[in-house]
Amino acid sequence: MAIERTLSIIKPDAVKKNVIGQIYSRFEGAGLKVIAARMTWLSEQEAGQFYAVHKERPFFKDLVSFMTSGPVMIQALEGENAIAKNRELMGATDPKKADKGTIRADFAESIDANAVHGSDAPETAAVEVAFFFPGMNTYSGR
Ligand code: IDP
Numbered sequence: 001m002a003i004e005r006t007l008s009i010i011k012p013d014a015v016k017k018n019v020i021g022q023i024y025s026r027f028e029g030a031g032l033k034v035i036a037a038r039m040t041w042l043s044e045q046e047a048g049q050f051y052a053v054h055k056e057r058p059f060f061k062d063l064v065s066f067m068t069s070g071p072v073m074i075q076a077l078e079g080e081n082a083i084a085k086n087r088e089l090m091g092a093t094d095p096k097k098a099d100k101g102t103i104r105a106d107f108a109e110s111i112d113a114n115a116v117h118g119s120d121a122p123e124t125a126a127v128e129v130a131f132f133f134p135g136m137n138t139y140s141g142r
Pocket of ligand 1: 063116120
């Protein structure tokens with residue numbers, strides 16, 4: 001299995017709930033290493049640019065407004081099969097549909113306030129990691 005890097009964001013709802021540590025424990029328990037991290041409050045421009053693929057979707061405005069409603073914790077994760085592994089830990093986008101024991105089932109309230117973001121494919125992971133951690137993208141073998 002390939003060593004990969006992926007981008008994870010702990011969204012404003014989960015930061016407000018004070019569960020950053022509990023979410024990090026899940027990454028660590030699954031063998032994912034936090035290799036870069038930054039806590040920040042996204043601007044409208046940053047959130048809009050990050051979610052540009054959803055620009056035409058009806059929920060875009062609400063998504064940007066939610067993502068800028070408080071601080072977020074952004075990290076690059078590294079490990080075997082990191083992209084899929086992180087998606088598994090996160091659970092389905094809608095927490096009501098998320099499997100028991102996933103981050104979204106345990107910490108998220110709704111499809112808008114769903115606790116975490118995780119890259120969904122190698123191409124998006126490379127772009128998203130570089131978006132927040134310039135110069136760092138896919139696994140380089142170091
Ligand atoms: P993902 O975060 O599970 O990859 P995406 O489809 O990429 O899901 O959507 C990005 C984010 O946009 C979601 O995490 C969620 O916060 C929001 N979102 C997606 N679909 C809806 C919707 O139907 N209503 C409201 N918000 C949505």
